[in-house]
């Protein structure tokens with residue numbers, strides 16, 4: 449049987465990080481059949497994280513971030529072609545050019561796209577941008593190089609904050625608006641979000657929290673925005689950074705459990721159908737998936753993290769060509785990084801799955817610290833600011849469900865840090881930015897739902 | 904040749920920065936920035952950096968191009 453699984457036809461939809469790494473892993477693990485990768489962008493797979501950092505700074509071209517291959521997956525690449533539907537009975541992927549691709553096994557890796565500004569006429573103004581693709585980054589980088597008088601960033605999640613950081617580094621005036629109480633609060637909770645707000649202001653960002661943008665103004669060309677507090681921001685560039693939307697529309701009639709929260713799959717990356725029955729020939733990986741994790745009480749996690757796309761693609765590929773008893777679970781602990789305002793922020797675990805936090809090393813004043821997150825007496829996450837080398841230690845605490853607050857593990861732990869504080873994770877529907885980790889189940893004592901478009 | 908660094912794994916040891924300073928730079932205390940498109944005269948240095956990285960976070964290779972239609 450395992451011999452058969454290494455042959456046949458595999459189609460991957462989504463030609464980005466997860467799609468490429470899965471295609472490589474299929475070949476590494478001995479798949480000899482036909483492999484087709486479909487992607488609607490015209491470009492070969494490229495890396496997105498540098499787009500909001502190096503590329504916007506003007507240090508690298510938007511089209512220079514092509515992902516290196518670990519090995520040539522010997523695939524047929526159908527680039528610039530959109531998958532428009534899935535026939536699960538006839539086992540075919542329908543394509544935008546009218547043709548269709550038969551498959552024995554399918555991997556869905558269609559990721560997310562930037563959530564657009566909700567008013568189309570305003571979104572169409574010249575000078576209004578979102579940032580997800582290399583084309584977006586090329587246009588925005590060009591506009592930043594032209595030296596706008598002021599940039600307005602809507603939403604202070606990771607992407608919005610990184611863009612604001614780049615603007616300041618380029619000497620541009622920038623206003624950031626955030627509906628929630630502080631930047632990054634949806635991902636990191638209250639205490640670190642206050643540090644993030646202080647960092648932004650110290651670097652000269654005009655940060656406005658607790659407000660929404662009510663309309664974008666301009667006559668063909670963007671000139672400014674009205675805020676809910678009655679003020680007005682004059683700017684000539686606007687970046688809408690209100691989180692991401694999962695690319696699931698093409699699966700509407702597929703019978704799969706695909707909705708705006710993503711495509712539900714099991715820990716082995718197999719998609720569920722809409723009745724909650726697991727399929728055995730349709731797999732999911734990367735930003736478009738949501739999957740159960742035992743460390744987080746089997747709630748379905750949606751992660752918009754680079755490392756998750758890589759790890760999950762690897763597991764999906766393995767399971768696509770392995771018989772039942774040899775299949776593996778996707779259990780890696782979620783982890784991501786962000787760099788902004790000269791700080792390196794790294795996270796392991798799920799900070800939003802918490803009720804308390806404690807500063808375990810360093811301090812807020814020193815702008816170097818490890819914040820540990822706990823839920824009902826066990827360690828569930830840790831975030832470092834300029835202390836990345838400590839992260840592995842806390843990852844082990846999370847994996848072993850170590851008691852919270854954690855035992856002293858490092859020499860510079862301060863006495864003041866021993867008092868745990870509330871983790872202060874807000875309801876994401878009250879933020880302008882989408883959290884990049886969403887628990888799509890529930891916590892018994894808290895309502896956690898996906899952020900909706902905000903006005 | 905392209906380079907990508909797994910920045911979840913990178914711990915800012917900066918060996919790469921010493922070995923190929925034209926490609927890898929530290930931004931602030933420990934945030935690594937790098938040029939993903941490696942210029943030809945840097946190939947050898949970048950290969951050395953990839954080999955020297957203590958957490959094996961650096962991947963170098965060619966980008967997808969062949970067979971694209």
Ligand SMILES: Cc1cc2nc3c(=O)[nH]c(=O)nc-3n(C[C@H](O)[C@H](O)[C@H](O)COP(=O)(O)OP(=O)(O)OC[C@H]3O[C@@H](n4cnc5c(N)ncnc54)[C@H](O)[C@@H]3O)c2cc1C
Nearest residue numbers: 462464465466488496497531558559560734735753754784
């Ligand atoms: C600006 C930016 C900065 C980031 N910075 C960080 C960071 O610092 N740290 C971090 O951990 N993560 C970061 N990320 C997130 C990281 O890039 C993503 O987690 C990663 O790209 C996910 O890969 P993926 O392959 O699952 O999805 P994607 O990269 O979204 O790729 C999906 C692909 O499928 C295509 N597609 C969609 N629908 C269809 C269809 N119907 N037919 C054919 N093709 C389709 C899409 O066009 C896209 O090319 C950042 C993302 C962005 C945009």
Ligand code: SF4
Nearest residue numbers: 913914916917919956
């Ligand atoms: S050598 Fe490796 S760990 Fe050190 S900075 Fe470079 S990539 Fe990061």
